[in-house]
Amino acid sequence: MMKSGSNLEKILRAGHFAFTGELGPPRGAHAEEVRKKAAHLKGRVDAVNITDNQTAVVRMASWAASLILIQEGIEPNYQMVCRDRNRLAMQADILGAAALGIRNMLCLSGDHCLFGDHPTAKGVFDLDSIQLIRMVKQLRDEGKFQSGADVDGRPAIFIGAASNPFADPFEWRVQRLAKKVEAGVDFIQTQCIYNMAKFREFIRLANEEGLTEKVFILAGITPMKSLGMAKYMKTKVPGMDVPDEIISRLQGVPRDKQAEEGIRIALEQIAELKEMKGVHGVHLMAIEWEHRVPEIAERAGMLPRPVVG
Amino acid sequence: MRLSYPANVKIVLVPCTGKVDVMHLLKAIQMGADGVYCVGCLEGACHYNQGNLRCRERVERVREILQEVGLEPDRVRMYNLSSGEAPTFVAYAREMTELIRRLGPNPLKNSQPAIRVEEAA
Amino acid sequence: MIVAKRKPFDEILRMIESHRKVLVAGCGTCVAVCLAGGEKEVAVLAAEIDMARRLKHEPIELGQTTLERQCDREYLAQLDGRAEAYEAIVSLACGVGIQFLAERFPKIPVYPGVDTCGLAVNQDVGWYEERCRSCGRCVLDRTAGICPVTLCAKGLYNGPCGGTNRGSCEIDPEQPCAWYAIHERLKGQGRLDCIRAITPAQEWRDTVPRTLIQPGYRKPEKAKA
Structure with missing residues (x-):
């Protein structure tokens, strides 16, 4: 049964292999910057994630950048983190977003303030991501606020969440996914995958638990732009699992061919993911590389994107 | 071996430098002493394992405090030697005396603290 | 226990710069155990203030005392009739003690000499780790x-x-x-x-000042003015 009527939901429910992109709003008030980045993504992906103060750095509000995308004829996937707002602000923003046509939402805990540009800010975390999922579902399906009071006008939101198959303890990752499913999530976008062996195992366990029949899973892919980026991801980004073989493949080509090698690795991953039982799509996080998305989409055989009425 | 050390050095005996407290050192300076230094056993050779190391930490703390209140941290120092090293003892006494001479008299000498201890009734 | 950290000396010095007679009041309980505000720390702070002010040629009269606890009236009462002789008090108790002391002597400015840092365990001498936010x-x-x-x-x-x-x-x-x-x-x-089950959204209880009255006890009637 259709819950939000979003393009992403329609694509997934029709059984197509979904393809989503990502866009980080600017550190300023220029709508043009959003439009410029968005132009590369238009028609190449089914929906575009709009990050919410990503890595705890202040940026244009994700709902605002989401609206700019709607103006551009692109479907946003509005991200919301628990770090920056309490349950009142969250519910208010969700109602406002839904009223203005936002149909997908991704519920996240959010990086700690210590990482960002305001390290001494107070993290709110009134709810965690699982409690947020449940709250959105309750607004949508029961028409009740978190407090239990009635909502007049339910927000039609396709509810997403993240999953990191690579964070410890590995055996709990599928359990935590199960908790998100129980909370009411409709789709999952995973952390960037580099360790395919571990991801296969994660999906196998999720299949075994029957989770992949209850939730759509979009596998996260971020092409490596350089060897330096790969090394940084391997050593500096918590919860990221970059195997040595990725590093050595990038090391094995000249510096000016590293980006191409990074794209090739991503394409190989996408080809495998398309065939993987329990995977329903790919979420391409081309970080500050939006202009390469058309090429990657083309070479991955993702174009043209299906249109579901 | 009869070695003489500067007469301005007054020795306070403690069973171990681990017994020396921040307040002992601070009080000496507060009351007008020009300098205080602790002479402990060699590091790693404390009969009580950590006595001289604790003393060093306390000396460091007092040096920070002197900096904060506006006095030269070098008025308080820590030296280490073994008990058989009388010439080293004398050398440290001379070095400290020289150092303090260069720093000049403790400016707190000319006034007295006005601190009253309010005993709990 | 409650742990606290001595405030930087400059900050304390600035708080009392206009005063010429100040009482430094420690607390003999939690902050004494965590080496921030007991008898010894009171003596050190008093010595520091004395030296700094004399070096600035702005000498100050100081009192020093350490109460058993600053979060209990009966101990604060020990300062009745004596605190009034001071222009200000620097308290080295936790935030609770500082406030109770300030409440007892409402005409005298009371300044915090420590930053209260939480409810912590004693991992080793001088090493404390927070364990409870009293939610x-x-x-x-x-x-x-x-x-x-x-x-x-x-x-x-x-x-x-x-x-x-x-x-x-x-x-x-x-x-x-x-x-x-x-x-x-x-x-x-x-x-x-x-x-495995979802823990639902917390019903926060620490968003208003809390009063705790144990079963079998009642709030005593306000003392007659």
């Missing part, structure tokens, strides 16, 4: 005796988040991930079921 809704029964409110940097009730890093928190490799530890301990006890 008023203890969940330790389900979290293997490890507090997610205090020890998870995001205070998550359904962790661990995606930032857990080989058992460490994303904020610092030196900081253990509380939820990793909760999982490991519950697994060892065969009690992983404790965290």
Whole structure:
């Protein structure tokens, strides 16, 4: 049964292999910057994630950048983190977003303030991501606020969440996914995958638990732009699992061919993911590389994107 | 071996430098002493394992405090030697005396603290 | 116990710069154990203030005292009739004691000499680690005796988040991930079921000033003015 009527939901429910992109709003008030980045993504992906103060750095509000995308004829996937707002602000923003046509939402805990540009800010975390999922579902399906009071006008939101198959303890990752499913999530976008062996195992366990029949899973892919980026991801980004073989493949080509090698690795991953039982799509996080998305989409055989009425 | 050390050095005996407290050192300076230094056993050779190391930490703390209140941290120092090293003892006494001479008299000498201890009734 | 950290000396000196007679009041309980505000720390602070002010040629008269506790009226009463002789008081008690002292002597400015840093365990002499945020809704029964409110940097009730890093928190490799530890301990006890169900949104109880009256006790009537 259709819950939000979003393009992403329609694509997934029709059984197509979904393809989503990502866009980080600017550190300023220029709508043009959003439009410029968005132009590369238009028609190449089914929906575009709009990050919410990503890595705890202040940026244009994700709902605002989401609206700019709607103006551009692109479907946003509005991200919301628990770090920056309490349950009142969250519910208010969700109602406002839904009223203005936002149909997908991704519920996240959010990086700690210590990482960002305001390290001494107070993290709110009134709810965690699982409690947020449940709250959105309750607004949508029961028409009740978190407090239990009635909502007049339910927000039609396709509810997403993240999953990191690579964070410890590995055996709990599928359990935590199960908790998100129980909370009411409709789709999952995973952390960037580099360790395919571990991801296969994660999906196998999720299949075994029957989770992949209850939730759509979009596998996260971020092409490596350089060897330096790969090394940084391997050593500096918590919860990221970059195997040595990725590093050595990038090391094995000249510096000016590293980006191409990074794209090739991503394409190989996408080809495998398309065939993987329990995977329903790919979420391409081309970080500050939006202009390469058309090429990657083309070479991955993702174009043209299906249109579901 | 009869070695003489500067007469301005007054020795306070403690069973171990681990017994020396921040307040002992601070009080000496507060009351007008020009300098205080602790002479402990060699590091790693404390009969009580950590006595001289604790003393060093306390000396460091007092040096920070002197900096904060506006006095030269070098008025308080820590030296280490073994008990058989009388010439080293004398050398440290001379070095400290020289150092303090260069720093000049403790400016707190000319006034007295006005601190009253309010005993709990 | 409650732990506290001495405020930087400059900050204390600035608070009392206009005063010429100040009482330094310590507390003999928690802050004495954590080496921030007991008798010894009172003596050190008084000596520091004395020296700094004499060196600035702005000498100050000081009193020093350490009460058994500043969070109990009967001990504060020991200063009745004596505190009034001072222009100001610097209290080295925790935030609770400082306020109770200020309440007892409302005409005298009372300044904090320490920053109160939480409810902590004594790992070793001089080394304390926070363990409780006194949220008023203890969940330790389900979290293997490890507090997610205090020890998870995001205070998550359904962790661990995606930032857990080989058992460490994303904020610092030196900081253990509380939820990793909760999982490991519950697994060892065969009690992983404790965290399989969703913990619902917290009903926060620490958002208003709390008053606690134990069963069998009543709030005494206001003393007649």
